[in-house]
Amino acid sequence: AGRPGLFKARLTAEAAVTRFAEGLDTPILAYNGTSPGPLIEAFEGDRVEITFANRIEGEASTIHWHGMPVPADQDGNPMDPVEAGTDRVYAFELPEGSAGSYWYHPHAHGATAEQVYRGLAGAFVVKAKADPVPAEYGDTVLVLTDLRLAADGSMPANTMTDLMNGRVGDHVLVNGQKNPRLAVTKGAVRRLRLYNATNARFLKLAFDGAAMTVIGTDGGLLAAPVAADEILLSPGERIELVASFSRPGPVTLATLDYDRGWMGPGRPADGGLTLLTVDVSEDAGGAMPPPPARLRPIAPLPAPAFSRRLVFSETMAMNATGMEMGFLINGKAFDMARVDIVGKAGETELWEIVNQADMDHPFHVHGTQFQVIEHERDGKISRPPYLAWKDTVNVARGETLRLLLRQEQPGRRMYHCHILEHEQLGMMGVLDVT
Ligand code: C2O
Numbered sequence: 433a434g435r436p437g438l439f440k441a442r443l444t445a446e447a448a449v450t451r452f453a454e455g456l457d458t459p460i461l462a463y464n465g466t467s468p469g470p471l472i473e474a475f476e477g478d479r480v481e482i483t484f485a486n487r488i489e490g491e492a493s494t495i496h497w498h499g500m501p502v503p504a505d506q507d508g509n510p511m512d513p514v515e516a517g518t519d520r521v522y523a524f525e526l527p528e529g530s531a532g533s534y535w536y537h538p539h540a541h542g543a544t545a546e547q548v549y550r551g552l553a554g555a556f557v558v559k560a561k562a563d564p565v566p567a568e569y570g571d572t573v574l575v576l577t578d579l580r581l582a583a584d585g586s587m588p589a590n591t592m593t594d595l596m597n598g599r600v601g602d603h604v605l606v607n608g609q610k611n612p613r614l615a616v617t618k619g620a621v622r623r624l625r626l627y628n629a630t631n632a633r634f635l636k637l638a639f640d641g642a643a644m645t646v647i648g649t650d651g652g653l654l655a656a657p658v659a660a661d662e663i664l665l666s667p668g669e670r671i672e673l674v675a676s677f678s679r680p681g682p683v684t685l686a687t688l689d690y691d692r693g694w695m696g697p698g699r700p701a702d703g704g705l706t707l708l709t710v711d712v713s714e715d716a717g718g719a720m721p722p723p724p725a726r727l728r729p730i731a732p733l734p735a736p737a738f739s740r741r742l743v744f745s746e747t748m749a750m751n752a753t754g755m756e757m758g759f760l761i762n763g764k765a766f767d768m769a770r771v772d773i774v775g776k777a778g779e780t781e782l783w784e785i786v787n788q789a790d791m792d793h794p795f796h797v798h799g800t801q802f803q804v805i806e807h808e809r810d811g812k813i814s815r816p817p818y819l820a821w822k823d824t825v826n827v828a829r830g831e832t833l834r835l836l837l838r839q840e841q842p843g844r845r846m847y848h849c850h851i852l853e854h855e856q857l858g859m860m861g862v863l864d865v866t
């Protein structure tokens with residue numbers, strides 16, 4: 433009901449300098465001077481018009497609206513570069529039911545991985561007109577990125593290990609800060625949106641001292657809350673939680689170890705990192721209501737009209753500079769001019785993603801949200817614990833994952849591994865929706 437609002441903004445990508453460590457200045461890329469970029473919050477039903485000014489010296493870029501149902505020609509695909517020194521407007525509507533935790537980042541051909549790790553990524557939250565989650569919980573967006581700094585404060589170039597496993601930084605940052613602190617009163621409940629905006633770091637997360645309930649995924653709320661002890665967020669994924677802080681004292685959000693199939697030496701310590709500290713005060717604030725038993729209905733997608741199979745694999749090839757790894761889908765490396773698969777708008781398809789590689793690959797597709805229906809590993813089939821809207825999902829090594837997907841709008845869409853170095857080295861394809 434009512435006229436849709438107009439949401440207008442301007443995002444300028446440009447060089448900036450930040451001080452992550454005392455006395456060390458680090459040249460980065462930033463949207464509007466900050467990394468992560470500004471938090472964008474708009475409402476379902478809004479029309480969005482965002483002017484992108486590319487002021488990155490000598491580099492084309494784009495802005496991709498990760499997870500959002502925007503028209504293909506507004507989605508910042510590699511085929512639609514915005515040249516250095518130029519501007520373009522991205523315009524789209526946010527349909528009813530699209531409330532969710534999306535993000536934006538560059539998708540320029542051959543430059544996505546580097547522009548993202550240098551600092552270009554931000555959260556785009558689409559809010560529901562009628563939100564069932566109590567307003568007392570607040571709404572806190574936590575964008576997780578990671579960073580590697582050389583002794584002089586600069587960001588070192590990629591190594592061979594980075595090209596194989598993706599670039600994993602040494603410092604995990606929350607909204608650009610290392611281990612920031614949050615203060616709450618005893619008994620507080622907080623709504624948290626966690627984003628894995630790293631290029632390649634798998635984040636297995638747990639609170640020490642707070643109860644955690646999952647209320648939403650990439651594409652918005654679940655049907656009902658689900659209690660969880662830990663959460664695995666692969667690169668590109670988001671999760672919406674409520675955390676209850678019932679006892680006073682510091683509570684930490686930290687990482688647990690997760691073996692994602694590291695290749696070669698130098699596997700980073702990924703467990704035991706404290707990401708965030710919540711100081712819970714002695715005095716109780718006002719009592720907070722529990723999350724509602726029902727959040728919103730999620731209708732299962734209908735029986736598929738069609739099914740397709742995408743096989744993810746790795747290769748080793750000898751070239752002039754030595755051995756190099758290649759990352760393939762159905763035996764092919766990405767070619768921007770080639771259409772790999774063709775689909776029909778409005779038709780539900782079953783996608784079978786087969787990971788024949790030695791490491792996990794988080795699968796992502798543009799332009800829509802999908803529903804994972806089953807995982808198969810060593811002949812055993814398991815179903816996800818809840819029905820959810822997702823645009824990125826980890827496919828573990830040796831796993832076959834099945835999902836239902838429907839694209840509503842025509843145009844060319846990318847699908848790829850969201851370890852951005854793998855995307856860059858070929859693990860991406862083009863879906864043409866007619
Ligand atoms: Cu977040 Cu094609 O990417």
Ligand code: CU
Nearest residue numbers: 498499797798
């Ligand atoms: Cu995307």
Ligand code: CU
Nearest residue numbers: 793849851854
């Ligand atoms: Cu990958």
